[in-house]
Amino acid sequence: MTKQKDKIKEFGDEIVTSVEKGKQPKIHIPVRALSNIVFNQKTKTLELGNKMADRYFFNVAHAKKFLQTVEVAAVSRELIETGKHASLRDVFYMVKRTIPNTSTNIVDDQTESDKSMEDLELITSFSREQLHVNANKNGSVAGSVVIEDKGDVIDWSKMGSGGWSIPSNVEEITFKKVHARYVLYMEKAAVWERLHEDKYWNKHDCIIMSSQGQTTRGIRRLLQRLSQEHSLPIFVLADFDPYGVYIYSVIKYGSINLAHMSGRMTIPSVRFLGITADDIIKYDLKKHFIKMKDIDFDRLKQISEYDWFKNNKPWQRQFKMMKDFGAKAEIQALSSRGISFISEKYLPDKIKANDVLD
Amino acid sequence: MTKQKDKIKEFGDEIVTSVEKGKQPKIHIPVRALSNIVFNQKTKTLELGNKMADRYFFNVAHAKKFLQTVEVAAVSRELIETGKHASLRDVFYMVKRTIPNTSTNIVDDQTESDKSMEDLELITSFSREQLHVNANKNGSVAGSVVIEDKGDVIDWSKMGSGGWSIPSNVEEITFKKVHARYVLYMEKAAVWERLHEDKYWNKHDCIIMSSQGQTTRGIRRLLQRLSQEHSLPIFVLADFDPYGVYIYSVIKYGSINLAHMSGRMTIPSVRFLGITADDIIKYDLKKHFIKMKDIDFDRLKQISEYDWFKNNKPWQRQFKMMKDFGAKAEIQALSSRGISFISEKYLPDKIKANDVLD
Numbered sequence: 001m002t003k004q005k006d007k008i009k010e011f012g013d014e015i016v017t018s019v020e021k022g023k024q025p026k027i028h029i030p031v032r033a034l035s036n037i038v039f040n041q042k043t044k045t046l047e048l049g050n051k052m053a054d055r056y057f058f059n060v061a062h063a064k065k066f067l068q069t070v071e072v073a074a075v076s077r078e079l080i081e082t083g084k085h086a087s088l089r090d091v092f093y094m095v096k097r098t099i100p101n102t103s104t105n106i107v108d109d110q111t112e113s114d115k116s117m118e119d120l121e122l123i124t125s126f127s128r129e130q131l132h133v134n135a136n137k138n139g140s141v142a143g144s145v146v147i148e149d150k151g152d153v154i155d156w157s158k159m160g161s162g163g164w165s166i167p168s169n170v171e172e173i174t175f176k177k178v179h180a181r182y183v184l185y186m187e188k189a190a191v192w193e194r195l196h197e198d199k200y201w202n203k204h205d206c207i208i209m210s211s212q213g214q215t216t217r218g219i220r221r222l223l224q225r226l227s228q229e230h231s232l233p234i235f236v237l238a239d240f241d242p243y244g245v246y247i248y249s250v251i252k253y254g255s256i257n258l259a260h261m262s263g264r265m266t267i268p269s270v271r272f273l274g275i276t277a278d279d280i281i282k283y284d285l286k287k288h289f290i291k292m293k294d295i296d297f298d299r300l301k302q303i304s305e306y307d308w309f310k311n312n313k314p315w316q317r318q319f320k321m322m323k324d325f326g327a328k329a330e331i332q333a334l335s336s337r338g339i340s341f342i343s344e345k346y347l348p349d350k351i352k353a354n355d356v357l358d
Numbered sequence: 359m360t361k362q363k364d365k366i367k368e369f370g371d372e373i374v375t376s377v378e379k380g381k382q383p384k385i386h387i388p389v390r391a392l393s394n395i396v397f398n399q400k401t402k403t404l405e406l407g408n409k410m411a412d413r414y415f416f417n418v419a420h421a422k423k424f425l426q427t428v429e430v431a432a433v434s435r436e437l438i439e440t441g442k443h444a445s446l447r448d449v450f451y452m453v454k455r456t457i458p459n460t461s462t463n464i465v466d467d468q469t470e471s472d473k474s475m476e477d478l479e480l481i482t483s484f485s486r487e488q489l490h491v492n493a494n495k496n497g498s499v500a501g502s503v504v505i506e507d508k509g510d511v512i513d514w515s516k517m518g519s520g521g522w523s524i525p526s527n528v529e530e531i532t533f534k535k536v537h538a539r540y541v542l543y544m545e546k547a548a549v550w551e552r553l554h555e556d557k558y559w560n561k562h563d564c565i566i567m568s569s570q571g572q573t574t575r576g577i578r579r580l581l582q583r584l585s586q587e588h589s590l591p592i593f594v595l596a597d598f599d600p601y602g603v604y605i606y607s608v609i610k611y612g613s614i615n616l617a618h619m620s621g622r623m624t625i626p627s628v629r630f631l632g633i634t635a636d637d638i639i640k641y642d643l644k645k646h647f648i649k650m651k652d653i654d655f656d657r658l659k660q661i662s663e664y665d666w667f668k669n670n671k672p673w674q675r676q677f678k679m680m681k682d683f684g685a686k687a688e689i690q691a692l693s694s695r696g697i698s699f700i701s702e703k704y705l706p707d708k709i710k711a712n713d714v715l716d
Contacts, residue, residue: 003641079697085555087548093646097694137547138496138570140523149518160507160531165498165523168551173518189495190445193526197443212496288451336455337449339437 004131007076007124015057015070027055027069029122030150030260037259039307045262046254048122062102065116068121071095071106073117079132085169087134088114102333127171127221127264134168135217140189142196143207144179156207163196166209168218170225178230183207184273184347185223186237187215187247191331191342198343204351207232215247217265223251224267234267235356237347240275241292241328242299245318248272253308271356277321278355280329283346288336289327296328314357347353362489365482366435373415373428385413385427387480388618394619395666403620404612405582406480422462424472429453429464437490443527445492446472476618485529485579485622492526493575498547499524500554501565502537506699514565521554524567526576528583536588540704541565542631543581545605547572549689549700551631552676556701562709565590573605575623581609582625592625593714595705598633599650599686600657603676606630611666630715635679638687641704646694647685654686672715 011027018025030036031051038049055062075094079086086094092110099106117128124131136358140163149167153176174208184190184206192210195201201208207226211219226232238244238249241262252270254262269311280286292300303309304319322328334342350356369385377384388394396407413420414429433452437444444452450468457464465471475486479537481491498521503514507525511534514522542564544550550568553559559566565584569577584590596602610628612620612648638644650658661667662677680686692700708714 044573048418082697084697086693086697087546087550087551089688089690090552090697093691093694094697096646098645134548134551136570137498137520137551147518149520152516152518154516154518154520158510158512158513159522159526160510161525162495162507162512162523163525164517164518167519167521168548169519190447190492190526193443193445193492193495194448212494285455288454330447332445332447332451334451335444336451339440339442339444339448339452 004126005077007126008080008120008131010212011073011123012107018235025057025066027119027123028052029055029119032118032122032260034256037054037256039253042218043203043262044268044308045266046256046259047262048260064106068095068107068116069119072113072135073120073123074131075308076117076120076131077329085132087135087136087168088117088128091117091133098338120265122260127261128222129169129171134213137166137168137218138214138216139166139209139219140192141207141209141222143183143201144177144205145207146177147173147175152317157202161196163192164218166218166222168216169304170218170222175225175229177285178203178226178232180207180230180232180282181205182235182351183209183223183226184235184237185214185215185219185251186331187211187239187244187330191237192338193207195343195347198340199344200347204348215251217261220265220267223270224265227267227269234270235273235351237272237273237331238275238342239328239330240277240280240322241330242296242303244275245272245303246299249257249303249306249308253306271358273350273356275329275331275333276357277318277325279346279350280325283334283337285329285336286325286327288329288333289325290329292322292326292328297323312358318357362482362484363435363438363485366431366438366478366489369431369481370428377463383415383424385424385477385481386410387413387477390476390480390618392614392635395614397611401620402611402666403624403631404614404617405620406618415571422464426453426465426470426474427477430471431478431481434475434478434489434491438613443490443492445494445526446475446486449475449491480618485619487527487529487575487579494572495524495526495576496572496574496700497524497567497569497577498522498550499565499567501541501559502535502563503533503565504535505531505533507531515560519551521550521552524574524580525578526574528576528580533583533587536584536590537563538565538588540591540593540709541564541567541581541584542593542595543567543577544689545569545571545597545602546689549595552697553701553705556698558701558705562706573609578609578623578625579626582623585625585627592628593631593709594628595631595689596633597686597688598635598638598680600654600661600680602633603630603661603673604657607661607664607666611664631713633687633689633691633706634715635676636713637704637708638683641692641695643687643691643694644685646687646691647683648687649657650680650684652685655681670716676715
């Protein structure tokens, strides 16, 4: 943790030096606005552009943000020194207080401390997990993998029906043994339980991982580490709907909110396994369609216009079919073909045929 | 699983016998409507009353529900026979199909198959988990506990930073070793991570368990089993708001939806540890108040009028204070007193002083 502490100290030292020299203290950071977010065609990720900005202490419009950033840096430093981790919500409460002799609070709303935390990520080049500030905890994992975490040796193949509960921060776990051909990530815990009960990971030499809905940063980093450190292909299994595509898109290309962290979060090699429009036809799932609402159509239009999708023919074909169907379908619709159809037929066939979307 | 299968067979046999005798098949079950839900002052739980009803096959208003119940029973039987478990959503898709030569679907909406599943719980006297139909999966646990589940021996004290991921169904786990004085259940995963990092369960000989928001049936059953089989006190730690009180209320007294299952789900001995109105004053948390909205006031009024709260003076005092404050506060507001204030001061003091609400 010395590196992180050094970076924070460096940040503080610069401010102190300015003050001592009688200069106005400033923070020099990239602009984090839509206008400075670009899709890098080479790395295939959403990144920040080159626009930089200065935040001055003696500027009525900047002073509060300046102070917030310094306060969040102090909290992070304290956490690193004590070896503890906090959530963003904790950081908000730790920073929140009224400036003496004024009625002004350092932060009034969590979005302010969150933004400062993002600034600190940019200033230090460390993720907030590395700065000891954790995201939400969610999700389970199983597979022939042994890890070490906080001195415990944990065998993901011996976790009963529950699996290992994925922590919010996976920076410090080490992989002792990874026996898997690929990782299957799904957005639904119920589907994970189905595959786990069918011993899918054991029969097919893979790792199964799930969240419930949103993919947390902990899960994304765990997927990324398995991809980078163990060269495992990552497959995403999601509902056939705009939200399912969005889940895949965020894992693969990043999101506007995390553009400043894209290198640490995105997994360009991730592949979309299903549910696709072709699966719907092939497996006769049309009768389990759920009608799309206006909001779904709007979302679909938005997604289909993303930089990375707009010239992607296979995806445009999917979007057109979804629009023409006017309907979405859930992973669990496969259960209409039999409770273990997904693990005995659907997944093995798809993976064998390499029937994926990129 | 023979008992469950026998009960389902019994249910089917009765229908077949009626048909063979030329009698109209019927299902005799308790009425599950607000009019038949009573608060049992003795057991202190929400239960079904004595009103019974017959559901006839040859009755236009009953026929569909009759068929749905039979279909869900068939799915459950198949699951038990194959040793597999399904989610409610799976059951919906497994039951859903169009009746030949008609345009009528057996079920159109998941609420229909869900209701039939509840009927089957009443008919067989088994919970749906025992009938192999699982609820949502959520939550983590840590402590000096060793369990066996699906042939795996799992040590809750050696799960790294993640903990054991609680499955949706905990009926078949066995406790090999339970070394704990009490269980602390909290509604927030971030607070669980705080306590886990501070080794709270190790220092205070307890089990820490969390969900994210709602308390799943898996968690409730796990809490109940630890309470019943190991006589452990259960403490609930929730935000100071109507929703936090509701979480506690459901665990302790049950809910209208689950009145037919109250014996298997409620834990009358559970105690509310905090956050209380007195904690707010004692620990100077007023500055971290969040203003209550109309919907919060409505919810508070509703809860304060519950049968089990309306003559409970300590709780009525809390409700009045909450109303007078016109504000709620989160567990994490304690972080304003220092990141580990909760595990080093707040919780040990509260538990030592037995400062709880019943």
